[in-house]
Amino acid sequence: MVVLVTNQTLPQIRAHVHAALNVGLTPVEIKEAVYQCAPYIGFPKTLNAIAEVNEVFKTMNIALPIENQRNVEEDDRFEKGLVAQVEIFGDVIRQNRKNAPANQSHIQDYLSSFCFGDFYTRGGLDLKTRELLTLCILSSLGGCESQVKAHVQGNHNVGNDKETLIAAITQCLPYMGFPRTLNALQSVNDIMPKS
Numbered sequence: 001m002v003v004l005v006t007n008q009t010l011p012q013i014r015a016h017v018h019a020a021l022n023v024g025l026t027p028v029e030i031k032e033a034v035y036q037c038a039p040y041i042g043f044p045k046t047l048n049a050i051a052e053v054n055e056v057f058k059t060m061n062i063a064l065p066i067e068n069q070r071n072v073e074e075d076d077r078f079e080k081g082l083v084a085q086v087e088i089f090g091d092v093i094r095q096n097r098k099n100a101p102a103n104q105s106h107i108q109d110y111l112s113s114f115c116f117g118d119f120y121t122r123g124g125l126d127l128k129t130r131e132l133l134t135l136c137i138l139s140s141l142g143g144c145e146s147q148v149k150a151h152v153q154g155n156h157n158v159g160n161d162k163e164t165l166i167a168a169i170t171q172c173l174p175y176m177g178f179p180r181t182l183n184a185l186q187s188v189n190d191i192m193p194k195s
Contacts, residue, residue, distance in 0.1 A: 005045070018056060032124035040134070077118055080116075089157065148183070153191050
């Protein structure tokens with residue numbers, strides 16, 4: 001579903017939302033998977049997908065709005081986001097922040113506050129699932145292999161093994177094609193060479 005959102009193949013999202021509900025995902029889990037796309041594809045594309053999800057929910061008499069999963073406020077989103085980043089990636093985050101050029105340090109702040117504070121701290125999905133979804137989102141974008149590699153390491157750090165990553169990327173294959181799949185697999189093999 002997140003690959004469809006990333007690629008904006010909106011007509012297919014509805015069928016996949018129905019399928020996700022049929023296999024037992026909750027409305028909260030579905031919405032959170034879509035929301036997880038926002039830091040990587042932007043708000044307009046994410047909102048396009050949310051509109052499709054909401055239409056399915058309406059036809060299935062699922063009450064809207066879905067329970068809010070936000071766990072941060074404006075005054076603590078940076079701190080909570082930084083904690084989440086460090087939990088996933090370790091102290092390299094503090095080094096990246098320290099080494100960022102002065103005219104780019106605001107991007108490090110935005111990354112901690114927005115990507116990790118506003119999204120990774122949300123309820124509805126656990127950290128392992130969010131990190132796995134992020135790998136699929138980035139892989140389907142193409143052209144961001146350095147971020148894919150970082151999130152392969154992040155997945156490893158939160159307990160997703162190589163077989164889980166390969167299975168997720170394989171599931172994405174029909175939706176993102178062979179070039180992006182092969183690039184993602186190369187990133188996995190570069191970061192997790194054994195097994």
